[in-house]
Amino acid sequence: MTNVKLTIEYDGSAYHGWQVQRDDRTVQQTIESALFKITKHPVKLIGSGRTDAGVHARGQVANFKCESRLTPEIFQKALNSLLPEDMVIKNCAIVPDTFHSRYDVKRKCYGYYIHTGPLPPVIGRQYVWHVRRQLDMARMNKAADYLVGRYDFKSFEAAGSPRSHTIRNIYAAEWSISSENILKFHIEADGFLRFMVRNIVGTLVDVGSGRIDPSEMKTILQAADRSRAGATAPAHGLFLEQVRY
Incomplete structure (x- = not known):
């Protein structure tokens, strides 16, 4: 079996998330359907997360195993010919059998993008x-x-989530000016x-608008x-930019 790694960019606007669902269009289901046409057998696509x-990605990573001996270049070209225009395979590579896009x-x-100002943008x-x-x-x-x-980071986890381990390491968290009237949070x-x-x-928007003091972030953390933190920002401003291994 060949282990194939994909780097994927997609506009999440028309998708009900990554994971396969019975009645809704998802990113995983769309790619798996294309892979079936290429490999002629069912393929399980494993995403990094x-x-x-409604969330977008510039650098989602996924892997799958198959019996095909196609080169990465042919796989990439074949997939892109079958995928819709709101999705593209940016890179395709053969990786060791032990590689797992989620566990590794x-x-x-x-990145999260905010447009500020009295008038909402129409384009974009x-x-x-x-x-x-x-x-x-x-x-x-x-x-x-x-x-x-x-x-x-339990204060910032979705209410009712079953996860018991909520400790995470954050290495960077910073706002910058992306372009005119647009702020980016990395x-x-x-x-x-x-x-x-x-x-x-x-929560940071509450800080930026003066509703709460910056020092409150430590108290909330x-x-x-969850009830101590701010409202959930809309999904469509969020991008998965990069996954590192």
């Missing part, structure tokens, strides 16, 4: 969260500094809880209580 409905992850990088609106009020980026970066390190960690990035962003 599950992106939620060392770090993941996400599906890739940013429009916030009408101006945000103080210095305040948001001061608050984000409290997140860097090894902590229990966050890098060894793993993320469900809705973790979006809950962090929602230590509380291990």
